[in-house]
Amino acid sequence: MRALLDVEALSRGYGSLVALDRIDLRIGEGERHALIGPNGAGKTTLLDLVAGATRPDGGRIRVAGRDITRLGPARRARLGVGRIHQRPAIWPSLSTLDNIAVAGARRRGGFRRTLPAARELLTSLALPDVAAAQLSHGQRRQLEIAMALAGRPRLLLLDEPAAGLSAVEFAQLSAVLDDLSRTVTVLLVEHRLDLVYAFADRVTVLRDGRRVLTGTPDEIRTSSVVRSAYAEAVS
Numbered sequence: 001m002r003a004l005l006d007v008e009a010l011s012r013g014y015g016s017l018v019a020l021d022r023i024d025l026r027i028g029e030g031e032r033h034a035l036i037g038p039n040g041a042g043k044t045t046l047l048d049l050v051a052g053a054t055r056p057d058g059g060r061i062r063v064a065g066r067d068i069t070r071l072g073p074a075r076r077a078r079l080g081v082g083r084i085h086q087r088p089a090i091w092p093s094l095s096t097l098d099n100i101a102v103a104g105a106r107r108r109g110g111f112r113r114t115l116p117a118a119r120e121l122l123t124s125l126a127l128p129d130v131a132a133a134q135l136s137h138g139q140r141r142q143l144e145i146a147m148a149l150a151g152r153p154r155l156l157l158l159d160e161p162a163a164g165l166s167a168v169e170f171a172q173l174s175a176v177l178d179d180l181s182r183t184v185t186v187l188l189v190e191h192r193l194d195l196v197y198a199f200a201d202r203v204t205v206l207r208d209g210r211r212v213l214t215g216t217p218d219e220i221r222t223s224s225v226v227r228s229a230y231a232e233a234v235s
């Protein structure tokens with residue numbers, strides 16, 4: 001499988017803290033890849049680096065063969081890197097539909113041109129077309145995913161989409177993720193391992209800025225190395 005995301009020896013420190021230490025990661029086109037690990041393992045730092053929100057101290061990031069390491073976040077977004085954050089970033093006073101259309105227009109240009117696709121996303125996610133401020137937390141999560149999809153990303157970075165969801169909202173989110181087209185490659189950071197194991201083709205475990213293991217959900221679930229990485233981190 002061709003690598004859609006190719007991360008090579010990526011490092012990032014904050015002062016004396018090494019948040020990411022020479023991480024290598026290759027994610028195939030259409031793959032659903034999850035990043036897990038204890039708090040502070042470096043998962044969000046890795047997403048930030050791929051999205052261009054922060055710059056690495058060393059290493060290289062390629063998307064579809066193109067070196068994006070030195071590009072800013074807007075250029076990366078135009079090249080197909082979409083993202084949702086730990087806290088939903090929406091325009092509360094705009095309607096659900098307008099949020100999706102504006103997000104699509106920012107990436108692809110032309111609000112009117114993006115409206116039909118925005119309507120389709122709204123319908124497929126069964127979101128009500130009300131002022132976004134009226135949506136529940138779970139609906140905002142789904143809206144943010146729709147907004148990212150409106151930009152037609154090749155690579156979608158999802159940072160803890162299940163955080164703070166009720167059981168019903170969690171089931172809805174799982175269905176939305178399950179229905180994602182395989183034209184989109186996904187890198188998911190998530191603490192809910194039931195979601196990770198159901199969704200991901202492969203999982204990478206980080207701990208203290210290092211890659212512990214990459215494998216299928218079955219390999220990760222049964223790995224004693226992974227279990228001890230978690231156990232040591234919480235003890």
Ligand code: ATP
Nearest residue numbers: 014017018019037038039040041042043044045046
């Ligand atoms: P969590 O699961 O808690 O979200 P994580 O695996 O996403 O954790 P990161 O947020 O990437 O971990 O943080 C990795 C390390 O880098 C942590 O020790 C964190 O405190 C530190 N760190 C992250 N961002 C900054 C920053 N802006 N300034 C200083 N230290 C930071």
